[in-house]
Amino acid sequence: MPQPLTDVLAEVRTLLLDPGLTRAVAAGRRRGHTPTVTRAELRPVALKSGPHLQIVTDDGARPFTRNVAPGAEAEAAVDALLAEPFGNWHVETSATTVQVRITKKGDAQVHRGAAPDAAPVAGHDRAKQWLLDPGDPLFTVVGGTAAKRRQVDAFLRALAATLPDTLPSPLRVVDLGCGNAYLTFAAYRYLAARGVQVQVVGVDVREDQRVRNTAVASELGCSADVTFVAGTISSADLPFTPDLVLALHACDTATDEALARAVQWSARWVLAAPCCHHDIAAQLKGGAAPAPFGELTRHAIMRERFADVLTDTLRASLLRLNGYRVDVVEFIDSAHTPRNLLLRARRTDAPATPSQRAEYESLTAQWSVTPALEKLL
């Protein structure tokens, strides 16, 4: 039953400032309102100077992280976030999980549940909730460094945020440029643990990876569901048409090949973490920047960074023009890798509007670039 919003936000405030807070996320927007940030995530962090509350906000372009001291500073920061017209709050503490959705009428629908199971992490003094148990046999087989577990966890969180609760059965997944496939197996094991019937195929140009990954599938006892093909992203034959396309750190235009195939397959969901970007950078180097943006591309390092942003902007835009709703989010904390963007796309089949088309055309014309993805599509 809906409850008065003020009372519920007071409860959320108490939980956010509780020393037992594990994690909280605010996102979405209330009817007729737009928060100044698209998302906010709060979690406790242990700094040299003592425990702090870490707040990561995202303005839609990039994340911004700050650590606030407990007491007045944390209270002011929490109050500012609670004053934002977010549509949802999700709060986990060591004792409870509270989910709040603000209704169209401005009341709060509240779901209160148990605390998520906490899996303690060696060497850390606080419990972290892993989406794939750190004791999962996958980590025994592919190696279980802390960095790898964190990357798997970040990837699975992005996957969980992309997929709806009800999935097709079987869910057909392709991982393009799967490499040594630990993320492929992680996706399989996570989805299988959710009770989803999954068929996964990993594609990599390297035959040695196919042989190795097939052996790992056998070791993990999932050879019937997880198979591997040696071939290129653009031409590999798959045993099925995938619902979900993964392309994680596929080099340069291999990401474009993966996105093009996803569109051609009409895949329902796409998760792509681009790797190095050379295509647009090379085109920018050869061409003149439109006035007054010459400074953006004058210095090589600036040009490369700008090219990264322009490349992924145009990829997101092309996906949108092809009937996908796209979010660009941070994949994993930039402390772990500078290649930390993730394009998350969901097919809606919404036709592109004339203004979206015009915007894309104007952007590419002004910068005199033709993205690889446009050529492939």
Ligand SMILES: C[S@@+](CC[C@H](N)C(=O)[O-])C[C@H]1O[C@@H](n2cnc3c(N)ncnc32)[C@H](O)[C@@H]1O
């Ligand atoms: C940087 S690794 C990433 C592996 C894995 N996806 C991950 O994130 O851990 C990129 C992989 O893509 C493969 N690859 C690159 N271009 C490819 C293409 N055009 N077709 C198939 N595989 C490709 C490489 O062989 C390599 O194994």
